Every structure is written in structure tokens, then in C-alpha cells.
């Protein structure tokens with residue numbers, strides 16, 4: 001009974017988030033199909049994640065390799081895509097490449113080099129995003145804006161990596177509108193790099209926007225919104 005109720009709540013929350021995404025896109029004149037939802041399932045047990053998949057979540061975002069490995073293996077019969085959105089250490093690159101279709105958080109040449117090496121071993125072209133520390137907060141990961149182009153040029157030479165765009169996390173604001181300038185700065189950087197037409201670099205994706213600010217991010221051009229709490233509820 002409880003199980004049933006919980007899965008109904010999850011279903012409602014998910015469809016509510018999808019509606020909000022659609023509305024935000026339409027409100028700013030964008031095609032809703034250009035915004036995809038990454039349902040962030042970190043810390044959620046595999047049964048909850050399975051419910052979300054059954055309710056229509058088709059991209060799942062995870063932050064921790066060990067935790068993700070157990071869930072991905074348990075749910076391998078579902079045709080969903082897994083994205084890594086946590087901080088990745090080079091010594092875990094091997095697992096990340098095996099498990100994830102897209103890695104959102106590449107911010108160093110060292111990490112990219114290791115991902116390339118591991119991807120080559122299993123004959124895979126690993127899709128990645130470059131994480132940019134737009135707000136320059138010392139506590140945040142990500143390459144600084146002024147170093148992003150150089151890093152992207154260097155990574156573009158790796159044969160088993162395909163750069164698909166940029167990712168950022170702005171500071172937290174009580175008023176989500178205040179995150180707008182950070183999102184628009186990421187978009188401007190994306191456009192700028194796209195104009196350079198670097199070989200092997202595709203700048204179509206902008207991964208930005210979470211539960212508190214995704215509508216603002218969509219207005220500023222997000223193509224991937226990473227939403228956890230609004231779908232799964234508060235994390236412990």
C-alpha cells in the first residue's frame with residue numbers, strides 16, 4: 001500500500017516537473033524538445049529509481065561511482081541513459097567510462113587524458129561536458145572561464161573523447177532569478193567557443209539548472225536540466 005502511494009507521488013512529481021520544463025521552454029519561445037531532463041537519483045535506493053524509470057525518466061544522473069555502479073547493474077534491463085554529474089577523480093575514470101553515457105564534470109586535462117585512455121581500452125567514444133566555474137567560487141570545481149577554450153582545444157585532440165558542451169553550477173540564491181547572469185555567461189562562453197569551430201568539438205549542450213532554478217536556466221538556453229529534489233523529494 002505504502003509502496004503504491006509512494007510510486008503515485010513520484011509519478012505526479014515527475015509529470016509536474018516535465019510540465020514545468022515544457023511551460024518554461026514555450027514561455028521563452030523555445031521548442032520544448034530541446035530541453036531534456038536528467039533525473040538526479042543520487043542517494044535514492046534502486047527501487048525508487050526503478051519507479052522513476054517506469055514513470056518515464058529516461059536519463060538518470062548520479063554523483064558517486066560506487067553507488068551508481070550498484071544501481072546501474074541492477075537496472076541494466078531498462079533502456080535508459082546514465083549521466084555522471086559528480087566530482088570525478090582520475091582514479092575512478094575507468095569505472096565512469098564503463099558506466100556512463102555522458103560525464104558532465106570534466107575540468108582538467110589530467111582527467112580527460114585518463115578518460116581517453118580508459119575509453120580507448122573498451123573501444124568507446126566517451127561523451128563529456130566541460131564543467132566551468134563561472135562564479136569563480138573557490139569551493140567549486142570547474143575550469144575558470146578564461147581557461148576553458150584552451151582546455152577544450154587540448155582535449156579535442158583525444159581520439160576517444162567527444163566534447164558535447166558545457167556544464168555549470170551557479171551559487172545558491174533564495175531568489176532563482178539571481179542565477180540568471182551565471183547561466184547567460186555560460187551560454188555566451190558556449191556560443192563563443194562554438195564560433196571557433198574547433199574540430200571534434202560539438203557545443204550543443206548546456207547542462208545547467210536544478211530544482212531551485214531550472215526555469216531560469218531554460219530561459220538562458222539550458223538543454224539539460226539536472227533535477228533531483230523536485231522529483232524524488234528531499235534527500236537525507
Ligand SMILES: *Cc1c(COP(=O)(O)O)cnc(C)c1O
Nearest residue numbers: 040085210211212226227228229
Ligand atoms: C544533486 C545535484 C543536482 C540536483 O539538485 P536538486 O536541487 O536536488 O535538484 C543537480 N546537479 C548536481 C551537480 C548535483 O550534485
